[in-house]
Amino acid sequence: MKKNFFGLIFLFCINPIVSHSETITFLAPETPGLITSRDNGKMINKAAIDFIHVVASRAGVVDMYEIAPLAKAYELAEHQSATCAMGIGRDNVNESKFKWVGPIVRQKMLLYANTNDKRPIRTLEDARGLVIGVGRKSAVASKLKGSGFQVEEEENEAINLSKLAAKKIDLWAVNAIPAVAAMRELNVAEPRLVTIIGTIDGYIACNRQLSDTTIEHLNNAVRSLEKSGEMSKMGL
Numbered sequence: 001m002k003k004n005f006f007g008l009i010f011l012f013c014i015n016p017i018v019s020h021s022e023t024i025t026f027l028a029p030e031t032p033g034l035i036t037s038r039d040n041g042k043m044i045n046k047a048a049i050d051f052i053h054v055v056a057s058r059a060g061v062v063d064m065y066e067i068a069p070l071a072k073a074y075e076l077a078e079h080q081s082a083t084c085a086m087g088i089g090r091d092n093v094n095e096s097k098f099k100w101v102g103p104i105v106r107q108k109m110l111l112y113a114n115t116n117d118k119r120p121i122r123t124l125e126d127a128r129g130l131v132i133g134v135g136r137k138s139a140v141a142s143k144l145k146g147s148g149f150q151v152e153e154e155e156n157e158a159i160n161l162s163k164l165a166a167k168k169i170d171l172w173a174v175n176a177i178p179a180v181a182a183m184r185e186l187n188v189a190e191p192r193l194v195t196i197i198g199t200i201d202g203y204i205a206c207n208r209q210l211s212d213t214t215i216e217h218l219n220n221a222v223r224s225l226e227k228s229g230e231m232s233k234m235g236l
Contacts (some may be wrong), residue, residue: 022214023062026052026204027073028086030181048086051104052204054225059217069155070178071136072204081209088141088205093146099208101218103201104231107175109140111194113162121171121194124149130170133160140173140202157182164191173197 028048049065056063070087076146077085078097090100111132113121121127129147135142136153144151153180154160157174161182164172171194174182183190225231 003181021060021062022211023064023082024206024210024214025064025066025083026056026086027066027076027082027083027110028155029070029073029178030067046215048105051225051231052086055218055221055231057100058221058224059214060212061218070138071155074137076129077205077207079207081207084204084206084210086204087202089142089200090203090205091139091142091146094205097208098205099210099212100203101206101215101217102203104204104222105177105202106199107142107177107202108178108199109197110176111197112164112172112174112179112191113170113193113194114167115189116137117167117192124194124197127171127194132171132173133169134173135160135178138175138178139202140175140197143197143200144173158185161186161188161191175200202234 011015026049037072038105052065053063068085070085073085074088074094077083077088084101087105088094088098090103105122111124111127120128130150132144132149132151134144134151134153135157136155138153139153141153151173152163152169154163157178158181160172160174161179163169165188172191204218206218
């Protein structure tokens with residue numbers, strides 16, 4: 001009996017029965033069609049959350065979620081352990097600040113003018129010297145600042161849309177999904193589309209204290225879902 005007992009202890013030590021998964025908090029900006037909530041914060045439309053939950057499950061990660069403005073999500077993911085921000089653009093400015101998973105979504109970058117603005121602005125280069133409203137910590141903001149454009153950053157894209165309508169900024173540069181969100185929030189028509197600046201991939205930006213193994217597992221799960229077509233089925 002004693003021999004069997006020590007034998008069980010030996011087997012447990014070399015092959016533990018219980019393994020503890022890493023717990024990660026994923027921060028997500030409210031995004032129409034992908035993540036929406038009621039005033040109490042309860043998510044009622046969460047296609048993106050459902051997708052990340054599948055990714056986390058396949059990677060062996062315990063996942064938790066919170067709604068947060070993009071700039072706040074960015075800053076928390078940068079400074080708070082076991083935290084990731086969803087939908088962050090990856091570029092030279094923030095590459096070293098995070099560990100990256102994805103991409104998980106691709107969006108068009110749009111440049112808008114006031115509907116009554118008759119200036120001959122047809123391309124992004126025409127906007128040099130003009131004030132362009134952008135979302136704080138957004139990939140669009142990073143791209144334009146890095147290219148020498150004059151920008152004003154706001155926490156909420158609806159503020160930028162209001163400023164454009166009031167002619168407090170000359171132009172508004174924004175990704176397609178948050179642009180729709182701002183128009184819905186203010187219940188206004190789409191302003192004049194000047195041009196499509198380009199496209200940008202959205203990633204999950206994770207705090208650098210997360211283990212490389214966890215990041216690898218998350219990336220493998222994303223690639224597997226992309227290959228199987230599950231990402232497109234979820235509208236991503």
